[in-house]
Amino acid sequence: xxxxxxxxxxxxxxxxxxxxxxxxxxxxxxxxxxxxxxxxxxxxxxxxxxxxxxxxxxxxxxxxxxxxxxxxxxxxxxxxxxxxxxxxxxxxxxxxxxxxxxxxxxxxxxxxxxxxxxxxxxxxxxxxxxxxxxxxxxxxxxxxxxxxxxxxxxxxxxxxxxxxxxxx
Amino acid sequence: xxxxxxxxxxxxxxxxxxxxxxxxxxxxxxxxxxxxxxxxxxxxxxxxxxxxxxxxxxxxxxxxxxxxxxxxxxxxxxxxxxxxxxxxxxxxxxxxxxxxxxxxxxxxxxxxxxxxxxxxxxxxxxxxxxxxxxxxxxxxxxxxxxxxxxxxxxxxxxxxxxxxxxxxxxxxxxxxxxxxxxxxxxxxxxxxxxxxxxxxxxxxxxxxxxxxxxxxxxxxxxxxxxxxxxxxxxxxxxxxxxxxxxxxxxxxxxxxxxxxxxxxxxxxxxxxxxxxxxxxxxxxxxxxxxxxxxxxxxxxxxxxxxxxxxxxxxxxxxxxxxxxxxxxxxxxxxxxxxxxxxxxxxxxxxxxxxxxxxxxxxxxxxxxxxxxxxxxxxxxxxxxxxxxxxxxxxxxxxxxxxxxxxxxxxxx
Numbered sequence: 001x002x003x004x005x006x007x008x009x010x011x012x013x014x015x016x017x018x019x020x021x022x023x024x025x026x027x028x029x030x031x032x033x034x035x036x037x038x039x040x041x042x043x044x045x046x047x048x049x050x051x052x053x054x055x056x057x058x059x060x061x062x063x064x065x066x067x068x069x070x071x072x073x074x075x076x077x078x079x080x081x082x083x084x085x086x087x088x089x090x091x092x093x094x095x096x097x098x099x100x101x102x103x104x105x106x107x108x109x110x111x112x113x114x115x116x117x118x119x120x121x122x123x124x125x126x127x128x129x130x131x132x133x134x135x136x137x138x139x140x141x142x143x144x145x146x147x148x149x150x151x152x153x154x155x156x157x158x159x160x161x162x163x164x165x166x167x168x
Numbered sequence: 169x170x171x172x173x174x175x176x177x178x179x180x181x182x183x184x185x186x187x188x189x190x191x192x193x194x195x196x197x198x199x200x201x202x203x204x205x206x207x208x209x210x211x212x213x214x215x216x217x218x219x220x221x222x223x224x225x226x227x228x229x230x231x232x233x234x235x236x237x238x239x240x241x242x243x244x245x246x247x248x249x250x251x252x253x254x255x256x257x258x259x260x261x262x263x264x265x266x267x268x269x270x271x272x273x274x275x276x277x278x279x280x281x282x283x284x285x286x287x288x289x290x291x292x293x294x295x296x297x298x299x300x301x302x303x304x305x306x307x308x309x310x311x312x313x314x315x316x317x318x319x320x321x322x323x324x325x326x327x328x329x330x331x332x333x334x335x336x337x338x339x340x341x342x343x344x345x346x347x348x349x350x351x352x353x354x355x356x357x358x359x360x361x362x363x364x365x366x367x368x369x370x371x372x373x374x375x376x377x378x379x380x381x382x383x384x385x386x387x388x389x390x391x392x393x394x395x396x397x398x399x400x401x402x403x404x405x406x407x408x409x410x411x412x413x414x415x416x417x418x419x420x421x422x423x424x425x426x427x428x429x430x431x432x433x434x435x436x437x438x439x440x441x442x443x444x445x446x447x448x449x450x451x452x453x454x455x456x457x458x459x460x461x462x463x464x465x466x467x468x469x470x471x472x473x474x475x476x477x478x479x480x481x482x483x484x485x486x487x488x489x490x491x492x493x494x495x496x497x498x499x500x501x502x503x504x505x506x507x508x509x510x511x512x513x514x515x516x517x518x519x520x521x522x523x524x525x526x527x528x529x530x531x532x533x534x535x536x537x538x539x540x541x542x543x544x545x546x547x548x549x550x551x552x553x554x555x556x557x558x559x560x561x562x563x564x565x566x567x568x569x570x571x572x573x574x575x576x577x578x579x580x
Contacts, residue, residue: 011580051575059577070550073184073471074464076212078232094232098212100464103493103502105550107576112546117495 004086007124007131008150009060013141014050016058021046023136027125042115047122048133049109060142062133063088063109063122071101071110085124092118171196173477174258174268176248176415178202179211180463181444181470182274183229183240188474190237196478198239201246201260206299208235208242212463215330217302218309224299234467248275248415253437258415270439270477273416273427274470277409277445277461285318286379291386293403296327305404309336312401316340316390318377320347324406325496328369331404339370339398341377341390350408351492351503352527352541353510359525359543363497377403409461411446424448426459431483433473443473452486452557453505453538460487488557490539493546502549505529505539505556514538517570528552528570530562537562537569548574 022034029037029044037044048062065088066072072080072088079094080101090101090110097117102110110121125131134144143150173189175182178200186198202208208229216222229235247261251271258266279295281288292312294305305327309315315331317324320342328338340347346354347361364371372392380403381389389399411426421435422428427442429435429449435442444466451458465487475482493502506529509516515530524544531538536559540552551574555562560579568574 049575051577053577053580057577059575059580061576072233073467075233076210076463078210078213078227078229078235081233081236096213096216097495097500099493099495099500099502099546099549102546103491103504103549103553104464106554108548108551108574109576110550112500114500117498 003146003148005124005144005146006065006150007062007122007134008143008145009062010141010143011057011059013139014058014060015139015141016050016052017138018050019136019138020048020060020133020142021050023132024048024122027128027132028120042113045111045113045120047109047111047120060133061107061109064107065122065124070104070106074100074104076100079119083126085126087124087126088121089123090119090121092116092120095119172267172269173198173272174266174270175200175272175274176258177272177274177276177444177446178204178208178242178244179274179276179444180466181276181447181473182272183208183235184467184470185272185274185441185443185474185477186240187235187237188471189478190240192475192478192480198241199266200240200242201248201258201266202242202244203247204298204300205245207244209299210463211297214296214299214302215326217299218296218305218327218330219333220306227299234471251416251419251421253416253419253421253435253440256439270441272441272443272470272473272477273421273435273446274442274444274466274473275412275415275446276466277411277459279405280408280410281405282407285377287382287387288380288403288405290380290382292382292401293380293387293405295405296323296330297409305402306334308402309334313337314339314398314400315402315404316377316398316400317404317406318390319406319408320344320371320373321350321406321408322348322492322494322496324404325364325369326494327404327406329367329496332368337370339372339400341375341392341398342371342373343376345373347371347373351490352507355510356507356525356527356541356543359523360496360499360501363499367497369497409445411459413446429469429484432476432481433469433484434476441473441477443469449484450486451489452559453488453490456489458487458489460489460491462487462491465491485557488553491553493549499544500546501541501543502546503541504549504553505537507539507541509539519570519572526572530566534566535562548572551576551579 024046025044134142213227314337426448429442429447472484513532515534527541529539
């Protein structure tokens with residue numbers, strides 16, 4: 001199991017405020033400031049997506065950096081690689097905009113820059129300690145942890161909930 | 169004792185297998201025999217060699233993506249001529265023999281040159297498949313201002329754009345009523361056709377080459393079956409590919425069009441495997457036997473063969489005969505599974521705007537997604553592929569599939 005941190009989603013905590021999307025777009029802008037980013041051309045775009053489900057549930061979706069990543073296998077130009085922090089990253093310099101990665105990603109989280117003909121996706125913000133979306137989420141629906149840490153926290157929460165329910 | 173793995177073919181399937189084996193077996197000897205003179209490279213990038221935008225080292229496999237494992241011995245310029253799969257010995261064109269414990273045939277495919285067209289062996293006739301082809305075409309293109317391309321498939325379209333970039337006039341001669349006939353029905357292609365026309369490609373549909381006309385310098389024209397002649401100094405043939413099965417012919421390994429591979433990528437003889445363009449596998453969308461010539465399929469199957477060779481039994485999920493994503497003339501498109509619906513008993517939903525075209529295909533009962541074609545907007549195409557390939561139940565998502573509102577939340 002990997003000891004690297006990943007972005008986990010707690011769908012029950014997401015209110016659909018889209019703060020994550022704004023933070024992501026700003027982080028991936030030229031100027032990295034909201035006020036100037038909105039005037040950039042092309043307009044910076046988010047790599048996080050928030051989808052809606054019936055019953056008004058919200059589901060933030062972003063690149064899972066899969067252990068067996070179909071995009072990594074499929075790339076025909078050698079643009080996709082596994083970074084030393086276990087992220088799956090697209091090198092825009094090598095990307096030729098053939099969209100094979102878009103065709104094979106079962107999560108639908110690889111975006112397309114149509115002007116530059118380059119694919120883009122979550123890069124876990126390599127310049128930051130905590131990814132911008134995680135840092136910005138006001139309800140902690142997005143968390144940045146190791147798989148191990150996340151499941152420990154989850155186990156604790158579940159057992160606490162069980163105890164509360166049993167009236168202990 | 170260390171296992172000796174021998175891999176015949178140094179492209180997508182062979183190299184994916186080699187790197188997968190090394191991930192699982194740290195000590196075995198892995199040797200790749202490649203008939204090309206160049207170290208393994210990303211074949212789909214060959215058009216960039218023709219334009220000169222990339223040099224051969226820029227498109228090398230080694231050190232990128234999944235091709236990062238150590239100690240893989242690649243022997244270039246090594247042509248395997250025969251195999252004795254019982255004695256486990258390969259023979260090369262130079263007469264050298266190689267013994268092995270496990271062998272993978274990933275010999276790929278080569279351009280199909282129709283015998284009905286006379287003169288395709290003349291100087292100036294090419295197919296754009298290898299870096300050597302690209303170099304030869306670049307050389308010849310210096311003395312030509314017009315190239316005739318026979319066939320309207322993706323490879324020829326890529327070649328056509330590479331030549332256009334070099335300011336050379338191109339004419340596509342397409343036997344079918346429309347370009348890309350392997351990937352869509354003619355009426356599906358109108359947005360792409362519009363984009364190609366706009367980009368300056370001359371396309372002649374519904375006609376074929378009869379023969380190539382030559383003079384002392386090789387090609388000087390193409391004579392068509394409608395009686396016309398197109399003067400040109402260069403011809404590029406893109407009429408599909410045929411599997412390279414020569415080296416196993418006459419051996420105990422079963423060949424039927426390609427080398428037959430079972431669901432675990434194994435051939436009919438023990439410790440013998442096949443993957444990539446040369447392998448006959450099955451199409452999960454149609455259930456039929458199929459051979460494909462697609463980088464992505466070859467890598468997937470190579471990985472699977474690598475696992476099986478390293479002693480980890482892994483079932484290959486099959487290749488969608490049609491599974492293509494690309495962009496031609498700034499028009500992105502994806503075709504997956506069964507997309508030819510004309511005159512077929514399938515439930516088809518078409519949705520078009522001025523800039524996008526979408527065709528969603530279900531089986532005739534409407535209970536399973538079997539194909540999808542997106543032109544102009546290919547967002548979320550991967551989820552459709554997942555539903556087709558994994559034969560996902562669709563009762564809860566069918567309307568989303570049709571209206572294109574599907575997202576990952578629907579699978580949760």
